[in-house]
Amino acid sequence: MTIAPELQFCLLTEPLIRYRRASDGKTVCANLPELFVALAADEVRDYPALRPHQRHPWHAFLVQLAAIALHKAKRTAAFETTQEWRDVLLALTPDDPDGAAWCLVSPPNRPALLQAAVVGESVSDWKSESFAADEIDMLVTSKNHDLKGSRARRSQPEDWLFALLSLQTQEGFLGAGNYGISRMNGGFASKPGVGVAAAGFPGGRWMRDIAALLKRRDQTVKEHDLQGDDGLALVWLAPWDGLDSLLFSKLDPFYIEICRRIRLRCVDGEIMSVGAGSKAARIAAKKLNGLTGDAWTPIDVEGGKALTITANGFTYKLVSELMFSGKYQAPAAQHFDHSTNGDSLVFVTQGVTRGKGETKGYHERRVPVSPKVQGLLKKNQKADLELIAGQRITAISEMRGLLRYALVVLFESGDVKDRRQANKVHEAKVSKFSAPFEEAEDARFFSDLYEEIEAADPSAQRLGWFLGLVERAEAILKMAFDAGPRNGIQKYRAQSAALSRFHGGLRSDKFRIPDLVNYYRQQTAKHQEETSDHA
Structure with missing residues (x-):
């Protein structure tokens, strides 16, 4: 040639x-x-x-x-x-x-x-x-x-x-x-x-x-x-x-x-x-x-x-x-x-x-x-994978929503009369802490998902992931304490109210992670039973 x-x-x-x-x-x-x-x-x-x-x-x-x-x-x-x-x-x-x-170069009247x-x-x-x-x-x-x-x-x-x-x-x-x-x-x-x-x-x-x-x-x-x-x-x-x-x-x-x-x-x-x-x-x-x-x-x-x-x-x-x-x-x-x-x-x-x-x-x-x-x-068997992934996506969304609410409570010094208005006022500060939470879950999502799919006991693996999700969200909330109220009793009231809102939300009928709601209710019932027996 x-x-x-x-x-x-x-x-x-x-x-x-x-x-x-x-x-x-x-x-x-x-x-x-x-x-x-x-x-x-x-x-x-x-x-x-x-x-x-x-x-x-x-x-x-x-x-x-x-x-x-x-x-x-x-x-x-x-x-x-x-x-x-x-x-x-x-x-x-x-x-x-x-x-x-x-x-790359040829006469214009010819293709190149x-x-x-x-x-x-x-x-x-x-x-x-x-x-x-x-x-x-x-x-x-x-x-x-x-x-x-x-x-x-x-x-x-x-x-x-x-x-x-x-x-x-x-x-x-x-x-x-x-x-x-x-x-x-x-x-x-x-x-x-x-x-x-x-x-x-x-x-x-x-x-x-x-x-x-x-x-x-x-x-x-x-x-x-x-x-x-x-x-x-x-x-x-x-x-x-x-x-x-x-x-x-x-x-x-x-x-x-x-x-x-x-x-x-x-x-x-x-x-x-x-x-x-x-x-x-x-x-x-x-x-x-x-x-x-x-x-x-x-x-x-x-x-x-x-x-x-x-x-x-x-x-x-x-x-x-x-x-x-x-x-x-x-x-x-x-x-x-x-x-x-x-x-x-x-x-x-x-x-x-x-x-x-x-x-x-x-x-x-x-x-x-x-x-x-x-x-x-x-084998094109996607149904179970879609279901499990969808449950986790919903769980992350719910947890982020709960975290955002707890953060609003924190920045409002524990007193939230109008949640929607409070969200607008503190949107930038709330996003500063809630966005990294979802980013971190994004980074680990598929490795965590595969652990459940590959596990001998998927239910136990799923519950462990839910509990880990709670721990990571709560850790973010506590990190935000330094950005909340800093003066005296207002500081402790805000932090206490935020944690109360967070933990209360985990047990709410409106919380769309039923496995977690049931788990915490069982833990509460177990604790009450043990307290009663001890008394």
């Missing part, structure tokens, strides 16, 4: 991607076929230049690309040699046998990697210029909300690759002419990455997700009315004048999309970019609400729309719903039927929260899956 001089930075032949080798930690520079061979051998530890918010786009790109190539080759097993991968990838671009579509060919105009007229890779990245970096932009002034080709991929496969709407991707629920939504990974290095997850995509390919075509073998898989291969949208029904189920008109150029040996707006989104999919068959996007069944990540990120409540409830339809990468007994698995959630002209953080959570839970999920 000979690369013409006007074609630069070809991923099929040039070692542009750095990874750290799993066996010895040594940094290796590889081209894309070499990287695929290393992933298949599980020899990739990580990518030094990859930023956290770029992790899922990069993983998804590598999985989709390999799945497209393997399907075209009519096989499911990964190729063993670099040459085999190079040949099958090049075969995906028959109109560009010289590799132009795999180069993740860049559509320009139709009937000169890119020299495009006014949006960037000289640092992170300037073209999605909003999280380009507008300085979460990371400072324009830091990568000495950007390497791989920096441009990762930034370009981030922009083209997870960006949303950003004003007129700047449309977002099809694989999310609206222009101000977010693209989640939810799946199951074998504990260890990226290669295991890569192989697992490829198998998941290939297994469900026909089902995805049927459910989403996509094209079969003749669908457009690499969207950047279609020329784009910025005026028209591609029909969703003409796409391959594994399609890798682009959403912006952008071209990379090489000036004096350095890469820079130019961009222009468009009159329409690249893919006509607005009415789909993100229901595109994406392998990592859960679907809100009742709402009929793709999951959108809020500013709260992947809380224990949301992750519980994603793992155990029927509220969300699990994407292909989340299914457990690609696992064998004994596998050490991790539930992975990733994504950037977007809004109107802003981002609200990158969120990532990895939750180990215990052996018994794995077995139940593999």
